[in-house]
């Protein structure tokens with residue numbers, strides 16, 4: 001029996017006919033000829049399959065163009081701006097720190113114009129890209145010298161590879177950290193070509209443990225800040241100062257990996273204290289490493305500060321070339337570091353610190369201001385309240401400290417699956433809204449919603465297909 005050819009198949013528009021529509025003209029303008037034609041062809045092919053097997057009516061050329069447009073939109077880059085209402089300020093999966101305006105401007109300048117990246121303007125000769133940051137970093141940390149690489153993982157890798165390649169690196173068993181994204185200290189050591197020598201136990205490490213481990217093969221002693229966990233109870237660790245003395249006596253450098261680290265004492269802003277880089281330098285570590293996009297609030301980067309002779313050795317390592325940062329980030333880092341020269345105005349200028357120091361009353365007022373409009377947008381199927389919640393710093397910094405905050409608390413009146421669909425639909429908005437589901441409610445913690453973005457937030461919400469979300473209910 002011959003396959004019944006549906007008559008509607010004959011009405012399926014040709015690519016040329018679709019391209020001639022007004023809708024396609026917009027797509028051509030936006031996405032270009034090749035992508036637009038491909039998308040139209042795909043829609044036609046898919047539709048042909050459907051028409052072969054069903055009695056559906058063939059779409060018009062305009063319909064096809066519209067579907068092609070949806071296809072093209074769905075393909076637009078995933079790296080798009082969104083609202084981080086998760087309550088985690090430095091959310092690693094959402095890009096960690098939002099940059100300061102000064103840093104954004106500096107990066108844009110560096111994109112638009114030639115810059116004296118490796119050019120000494122005073123002497124008219126070749127310069128070094130680290131020169132721009134060296135003096136700033138030394139001023140802010142009290143170190144003799146400084147360099148910058150792709151991220152803190154790279155900073156640790158580079159230090160290990162420079163001083164412990166084919167040699168031993170000594171570290172406490174209590175500090176063998178794993179940071180999300182597969183940064184595990186033993187693996188980094190192995191890749192750096194260092195032989196890891198673990199000392200002490202998980203909960204207790206004593207000076208004698210380090211003394212016993214040091215020998216002529218030792219290249220580096222490490223102290224690693226247990227950023228994202230705490231060992232509590234019957235514990236003992238050797239302080240950085242004491243360990244520096246032990247390492248110095250053995251003629252081996254001590255590297256103190258602070259992880260997040262901070263350039264200012266956060267307790268002056270009412271936050272829990274994280275070790276500052278200056279303190280770590282003062283305590284005698286010959287090298288200190290820390291991140292650019294954690295508490296520091298800048299772009300992704302890893303800093304190494306410390307003794308001049310050691311930094312020089314690091315800079316001569318060929319790996320340094322592979323791990324260096326580009327001009328955009330250098331510009332943004334320099335601008336970010338500059339803000340630290342005026343700590344009094346840091347909370348106004350540095351988004352990370354602004355978010356971390358927002359007080360609950362202020363956040364709650366903001367949530368109340370948005371509540372009615374959000375409730376209107378979501379309609380009768382949802383209840384929108386303002387409720388208490390706890391924000392987190394994120395990125396493994398201050399893991400045990402939460403910040404009292406306020407959220408728009410959204411519950412579905414009928415079923416949990418409606419709430420799940422709402423959560424998914426918010427993720428699919430042109431500017432996605434990402435919250436956190438807990439106790440059967442969606443929490444939109446507004447700590448990280450800046451006031452100037454409120455209209456955009458409400459406009460995004462207005463594009464939500466609430467009927468679609470609710471109608472899918474059984």
Ligand SMILES: *Cc1c(COP(=O)(O)O)cnc(C)c1O
Nearest residue numbers: 151152153225227258259260291
């Ligand atoms: C976060 C962290 C790292 C890795 O830093 P990135 O900048 O994310 O590469 C390394 N060590 C410690 C202790 C950390 O907390």
